[in-house]
Amino acid sequence: MALNSEVRKAIAEGSKRIIIDGVMGQRYIGSAAKAKDLYVAIKGTPGNDLGAFLDGPTIEVFGNAQDMTGNTMSSGRIVVHGNAWDVTGLSLRGGRILVRGSSGFRVGIHMKEFGKERPAIVIGGTTGDYLGEYMAGGNILVLGEGVPEGESPVGSFIGTGIHGGSIYVRGKVEKHQLGMGASISDLGAEDVKLLDELITDFENAFNVKVERDWSKFTKIKPLSSRPFTGRFDSTAIWN
Amino acid sequence: MKKGYDDEAEFDRREDLPLLPSFGAQRPPGLQYMMGGCGIAGTIDVNGGKIPGSTITSMLTTMRERENGLGAGYSAYGLFPKEYKDHYCMQFFFDDEDARIAAEEYLKDRGEIVREGSVPTKRVRSMRPPFPGVWRYFFDPQPRSKMFVMRDQTPDECIVDIVLGINGTIPGAMCVSSGKDMAVFKGNGYSYEIAEYYDLERYQASMWLSHSRFPTNSPGWWAGAHPISLLDWSVCHNGEITSYGVNRKLVEMNGYRLSLLTDTEVVTYLWDLLVRRHNLPPQVAAFALAPQYYSQIERMDERSRKLAEQIRMTYKEAFLNGPFSILVGRSRPDISMIAMADRKKLRPLLFGRSMDGSRYYAVSEESAVRVVEEQAITWVGNPGSPMIAQVGKGLMRKGTEAPFEGVFR
Numbered sequence: 001m002a003l004n005s006e007v008r009k010a011i012a013e014g015s016k017r018i019i020i021d022g023v024m025g026q027r028y029i030g031s032a033a034k035a036k037d038l039y040v041a042i043k044g045t046p047g048n049d050l051g052a053f054l055d056g057p058t059i060e061v062f063g064n065a066q067d068m069t070g071n072t073m074s075s076g077r078i079v080v081h082g083n084a085w086d087v088t089g090l091s092l093r094g095g096r097i098l099v100r101g102s103s104g105f106r107v108g109i110h111m112k113e114f115g116k117e118r119p120a121i122v123i124g125g126t127t128g129d130y131l132g133e134y135m136a137g138g139n140i141l142v143l144g145e146g147v148p149e150g151e152s153p154v155g156s157f158i159g160t161g162i163h164g165g166s167i168y169v170r171g172k173v174e175k176h177q178l179g180m181g182a183s184i185s186d187l188g189a190e191d192v193k194l195l196d197e198l199i200t201d202f203e204n205a206f207n208v209k210v211e212r213d214w215s216k217f218t219k220i221k222p223l224s225s226r227p228f229t230g231r232f233d234s235t236a237i238w239n
Numbered sequence: 240m241k242k243g244y245d246d247e248a249e250f251d252r253r254e255d256l257p258l259l260p261s262f263g264a265q266r267p268p269g270l271q272y273m274m275g276g277c278g279i280a281g282t283i284d285v286n287g288g289k290i291p292g293s294t295i296t297s298m299l300t301t302m303r304e305r306e307n308g309l310g311a312g313y314s315a316y317g318l319f320p321k322e323y324k325d326h327y328c329m330q331f332f333f334d335d336e337d338a339r340i341a342a343e344e345y346l347k348d349r350g351e352i353v354r355e356g357s358v359p360t361k362r363v364r365s366m367r368p369p370f371p372g373v374w375r376y377f378f379d380p381q382p383r384s385k386m387f388v389m390r391d392q393t394p395d396e397c398i399v400d401i402v403l404g405i406n407g408t409i410p411g412a413m414c415v416s417s418g419k420d421m422a423v424f425k426g427n428g429y430s431y432e433i434a435e436y437y438d439l440e441r442y443q444a445s446m447w448l449s450h451s452r453f454p455t456n457s458p459g460w461w462a463g464a465h466p467i468s469l470l471d472w473s474v475c476h477n478g479e480i481t482s483y484g485v486n487r488k489l490v491e492m493n494g495y496r497l498s499l500l501t502d503t504e505v506v507t508y509l510w511d512l513l514v515r516r517h518n519l520p521p522q523v524a525a526f527a528l529a530p531q532y533y534s535q536i537e538r539m540d541e542r543s544r545k546l547a548e549q550i551r552m553t554y555k556e557a558f559l560n561g562p563f564s565i566l567v568g569r570s571r572p573d574i575s576m577i578a579m580a581d582r583k584k585l586r587p588l589l590f591g592r593s594m595d596g597s598r599y600y601a602v603s604e605e606s607a608v609r610v611v612e613e614q615a616i617t618w619v620g621n622p623g624s625p626m627i628a629q630v631g632k633g634l635m636r637k638g639t640e641a642p643f644e645g646v647f648r
């Protein structure tokens with residue numbers, strides 16, 4: 001039986017703890033699973049769209065995850081002990097993704113928040129360009145572990161089209177790295193509280209210690225909730 | 240009287256077009272969903288060791304959701320024994336005996352066939368016909384042949400003339416590969432079917448590139464499968480070149496004739512034009528294909544900025560717009576692999592290195608590396624920045640450097 005059918009069958013039969021060994025690129029593992037107390041451990045390399053539409057369960061990956069981890073996830077947790085490559089946490093609606101290593105491009109593209117749901121992505125290492133592209137809500141934290149002093153843990157075009165939520169980076173971020181609609185701002189007391197909570201979660205998940213020197217953190221937030229206003233012809237088409 | 244617009248009653252354009260089924264409110268049968276995108280995988284042994292065909296087969300077939308059975312292919316470099324290494328290895332698909340005879344005549348008029356024979360293939364039950372014959376000629380061009388429009392061209396130019404000439408003029412004959420010390424094995428089928436069809440386990444090579452196809456806007460046919468090859472270049476491509484029309488004009492103005500009905504063909508000819516004919520270093524050619532934004536060029540040091548501006552102006556028609564990740568192989572001066580994504584990184588590409596540093600990988604998905612090398616180190620490159628690995632030299636570029644690193648002396 002195919003892997004995903006087996007996982008779905010186990011969930012339907014009420015399993016609360018599923019351990020999958022020897023995973024090699026199988027896609028959509030745990031997608032749309034709903035049980036809040038379900039725990040799925042994955043050893044190997046899960047394929048694209050790991051935990052897509054996840055709503056409640058916890059998925060832990062002992063290895064690297066491929067692209068589009070946590071696609072449009074609603075709630076729950078995905079913990080990756082290795083790296084999680086491109087478009088991690090795209091369209092995240094809730095829940096949390098923790099990555100011990102690095103990530104690729106377009107991390108957290110079009111994340112959003114609604115009501116009490118505040119999704120968060122924490123990346124231990126570095127990310128590529130287009131971090132938080134078209135971001136509409138939630139929080140991204142990049143810790144830049146292992147990045148030499150004076151180098152930036154993030155790429156260019158950060159937060160292009162961002163109109164909600166915040167991106168936090170520990171390490172150097174220069175103005176030219178920002179995309180259209182993004183701006184650098186100071187850390188407030190609320191931010192420190194949030195970062196402390198996220199870092200504590202990260203430390204507990206991976207059993208590591210992260211230095212909390214708040215002066216090293218940069219906050220990137222939207223310039224406005226309508227970054228492209230004025231860039232298009234405002235003539236209403238229905239007149 | 241000639242039929243035409245003047246005579247509306249007798250003019251029916253339907254006859255000129257293929258008859259396709261039409262549907263009303265009922266959902267048409269067939270493909271109900273679309274997923275995937277092509278898969279690419281390449282591996283090179285920089286110490287000159289040989290990699291068995293079974294390695295590349297398991298790499299490519301692991302990414303099973305990236306293909307739909309309408310084409311797959313493999314190119315092998317460093318394949319032939321010493322006595323055949325220095326001849327051009329020309330591989331063909333022939334639909335019938337007439338096509339083979341015509342192509343052979345064409346070759347004999349323009350050089351000497353050193354050795355010929357059919358490429359061994361196996362019957363694979365799951366594959367659908369047609370099955371074109373696959374032939375291989377070891378060939379030396381004769382630049383003084385009166386059949387060439389231009390005399391005394393370099394042997395490479397002669398081969399380009401011959402390949403494009405046969406592909407464009409002989410029905411039922413298509414040249415699949417024409418390089419030295421390399422060959423392409425491709426066809427219309429799933430990646431595992433093509434591997435079995437050519438019995439890849441019998442081959443050992445210093446470098447393998449491979450591709451499994453999910454065609455979205457061009458037909459699935461044997462010659463249109465990747466890698467698309469000319470001389471020792473072979474290109475595997477995931478994505479689409481939306482600027483195809485402009486790029487096509489540039490290569491056509493430079494004497495290339497396009498006949499494969501796929502956008503990847505233009506990428507192969509661009510590499511040949513930019514690197515072999517115009518002598519650009521590979522990372523500069525990569526910049527021409529996927530240039531950085533002017534906002535990024537502004538921040539470069541003066542020398543790099545000038546070069547970047549010149550490249551963007553000179554080669555603006557070589558700029559490949561649209562999402563892509565490509566693997567490019569060549570065998571001269573040494574066997575090397577170039578792997579890069581477009582300037583916005585809109586298609587997946589991951590690089591890998593074996594623990595002992597002898598093998599390098601470039602793949603669409605991490606699992607393609609892990610399946611053959613559990614302990615490999617993997618990383619992502621920057622958009623438009625090529626990873627280059629060469630036999631004898633190792634890793635020349637990681638794909639994270641500044642665009643022109645190593646270009647200035």
